[in-house]
Amino acid sequence: MRIGIDIDDTLIDSVQVVRKYIKKYGHLYCKNNELSDLEGELLRGKLKNKIVTDFFSNHCIEISDHIRVKRYAKQVINKLHEEGNEIIIITARSDNYYKNAQEYCANYLKKKNIHYDKLITHQTYKYKTCKNEGIDIMIDDAIDTCEDVIKLGMKAIVFNSKTNINKDTTCDRVNTWVEVYNYIHNLKK
Ligand SMILES: [Mg+2]
Secondary structure, eight states: OEEEEOSBTTTBOHHHHHHHHHHHHGGGTOSTTHHHHTHHHHHHTOOOSHHHHHHHHHHHHHHHHTOOBOTTHHHHHHHHHHTTOEEEEEOOOOHHHHSSHHHHHHHHHHHTTOOOSEEEOSOSOHHHHHHHHTOSEEEESOHHHHHHHHHTTOEEEEEOOTTTTTSOOSSEEESSHHHHHHHHHHHHO
């Protein structure tokens, strides 16, 4: 199987660290909770607001360096890889904020000892990437991405996060990487 995997809030726990840094530096960019209200935009890499772009330009590397891999993500991804599945990491992270997103993400994944076949950065419309890459199943915390992928006839599962849990979707959801492993194995039965 070709398995597509998102990075932020799917492979790694982004939201807590982003919140911590908004608390730490937010007051330098705006008053009140304006940045917190734009947290979703920040996490999804769809930055339209100047406050968000300024904040993220200055702190994204510092933030990313402090984000931890989700529990069992490494073990499950490496096991799926070992079992002959192809692991395609697909992220919206781009050079706009990471200087060299491809290199930054590759180094991060190497440091965390995560095995994969291909890393594709700069992907704002991941459903198109999934189609082009012949992905069988995409794992992402972004509900719209998962729904678009399913519309194109592929499979997708929503990785639950603090930012998507209250949103409705007909997509299947998982809470943990162990559930991802079981889900993929059930598909093969
Ligand atoms: Mg994400």
